[in-house]
Amino acid sequence: MNILYTAFGDNISYHLQAYLSIRSFQKQLTAGDRIFVLTTRPEYYRHARVECITVSDSQIEEWKGKHHFPLRAKIKAIEHMYQLHPDDHIFYTDTDTFLYGSLEELLRRLDSGFGLMYQIEGHPKDMKGPTLRMWKLAKGHTIGGITLGEKHIMWNSGVLGIPADKARQVLDTALALCDGMLDSGATAFILEQYGFSVSMIEHTDLKATSDHIGHYWGNKPEWEEILRDLLVRACMKESTLDEELAAITDELLRSTPIRVHKSSTAAKLHKKIDRLFPKRDFIYI
Numbered sequence: 001m002n003i004l005y006t007a008f009g010d011n012i013s014y015h016l017q018a019y020l021s022i023r024s025f026q027k028q029l030t031a032g033d034r035i036f037v038l039t040t041r042p043e044y045y046r047h048a049r050v051e052c053i054t055v056s057d058s059q060i061e062e063w064k065g066k067h068h069f070p071l072r073a074k075i076k077a078i079e080h081m082y083q084l085h086p087d088d089h090i091f092y093t094d095t096d097t098f099l100y101g102s103l104e105e106l107l108r109r110l111d112s113g114f115g116l117m118y119q120i121e122g123h124p125k126d127m128k129g130p131t132l133r134m135w136k137l138a139k140g141h142t143i144g145g146i147t148l149g150e151k152h153i154m155w156n157s158g159v160l161g162i163p164a165d166k167a168r169q170v171l172d173t174a175l176a177l178c179d180g181m182l183d184s185g186a187t188a189f190i191l192e193q194y195g196f197s198v199s200m201i202e203h204t205d206l207k208a209t210s211d212h213i214g215h216y217w218g219n220k221p222e223w224e225e226i227l228r229d230l231l232v233r234a235c236m237k238e239s240t241l242d243e244e245l246a247a248i249t250d251e252l253l254r255s256t257p258i259r260v261h262k263s264s265t266a267a268k269l270h271k272k273i274d275r276l277f278p279k280r281d282f283i284y285i
Helices: 012-026 057-063 072-084 103-111 129-138 164-183 191-203 220-237 241-247 250-254 264-276
Strands: 002-007 034-039 051-054 090-093 097-099 114-117 120-122 159-162 205-208 213-215
Touching (some): 012 034, 012 241, 164 191
Parallel strands (some): 002 090
Antiparallel strands (some): 097 213
């Protein structure tokens, strides 16, 4: 199984997140598993013991397509992985994830022909904002040979496990759906996610991976503090790989919430206070 991450640009947060996720998977790798990072910054992974697939910033821009949609590049990146290794299962995971369950069980599901995504989020018709507007534009339309309807619920695409024999169909359909919805005027950030959800529903029998993967998109600041602490300590102590892996304990992974509800009113008040009492009197050397 090929485990794939994408990490583009200089935002160090993404690369920090990838580092923890990579280490959590390396604790359970078997001889047949390989970890790849498709990145524009391979120098950040010299110590990670992974295989880097280097792409240019201009290639990422091309992958965004005529509508310059950032997450279209994610579909194209996974397609690129498929083109390099068409006979292998693809297990894509966002950088803000970690493995706490069994990698062997996830591979068993792929070997049995199941498609994998993180978890069900619901139907877009029951959501709000850009997602609901996307659905109103797309519902009943036929894109890529698929008529969008009630059975096409939304799954979280932070994890995507695609069986090798289904990869070509899944990727072609996901890309067609993404491009078709963009052409229709939809602008929701989750277009890629919905495209993958529909494609995986059509071509595979889907199973969730949230029973084995943690996805902390709902509490990134707290997790990034943990990541920095782990990486700085490892660097200062010149830790070996075994020592780094040992530091990622089950207790560590379970002691911090992956999602925290934050009051929108509190956020608005903080912004207002920052405007009323801005920082001042800056002193430089």
